[in-house]
Amino acid sequence: MKKHLAIALGISMMAAAFVPAAYASGSSMASGSSMANEQSIKQADVHGPIKNYYKTFGGMAGIKALTNTFVDNVAADPHINYYFAHANIPQLKYQLAQQFCVVLGGPCKYTGQTMTQAHKGLQITTAAFNYLAADMMAAMKTHNIPMAAQNYFIAQLAAMEPQIVTK
Numbered sequence: 396m397k398k399h400l401a402i403a404l405g406i407s408m409m410a411a412a413f414v415p416a417a418y419a420s421g422s423s424m425a426s427g428s429s430m431a432n433e434q435s436i437k438q439a440d441v442h443g444p445i446k447n448y449y450k451t452f453g454g455m456a457g458i459k460a461l462t463n464t465f466v467d468n469v470a471a472d473p474h475i476n477y478y479f480a481h482a483n484i485p486q487l488k489y490q491l492a493q494q495f496c497v498v499l500g501g502p503c504k505y506t507g508q509t510m511t512q513a514h515k516g517l518q519i520t521t522a523a524f525n526y527l528a529a530d531m532m533a534a535m536k537t538h539n540i541p542m543a544a545q546n547y548f549i550a551q552l553a554a555m556e557p558q559i560v561t562k
């Protein structure tokens with residue numbers, strides 16, 4: 396599934412092969428008091444081992460900037476923006492930034508809904524999921540996130556697909 400997504404996004408075979416490797420490695424798991432607590436990680440639906448890319452993404456300021464660009468990309472994407480017609484955008488941005496921070500090994504607390512709860516009844520398709528992932532790839536490119544960090548982050552998001560895609 397992760398490989399499939401990577402290919403759908405047009406990532407090279409080498410990068411696609413890298414994606415599962417990001418999962419296999421637990422050696423660089425973030426540790427110490429700076430990481431989000433266990434409940435927060437569970438609620439954020441993080442599946443693979445967390446690596447610490449918090450600083451690589453520019454800390455909280457960088458994560459917020461990335462989230463803004465990502466949501467702007469989604470809002471401008473005619474393939475999927477209709478899903479967000481009734482969304483509370485400031486609230487969504489806040490929850491996304493907190494969740495992304497947790498995924499990136501940062502010292503955050505995600506207090507939003509689980510991915511199953513948040514997307515229940517929205518009838519999200521695999522195609523819609525892939526468009527959203529592409530919007531995130533474009534946002535990471537805009538913010539010059541290094542490729543290994545991009546691959547880690549997109550693999551973490553790809554692992555949430557079973558909770559989000561219901562159609």
Ligand code: HEM
Nearest residue numbers: 475478479482483490491494507508513523524527552555
């Ligand atoms: C890995 C991919 C995704 C992640 C990490 C994600 C994350 C989130 C988060 C954190 C929330 C807020 C939960 C809360 O407020 O408690 C949310 C809500 C939502 N998501 Fe996603 N999501 C993803 C994919 C998608 C896709 C593919 C769609 C549709 C194409 C989508 C549509 C929505 C909508 C409509 C809401 C509700 C917004 C509102 O009512 O204010 N999401 N998502």
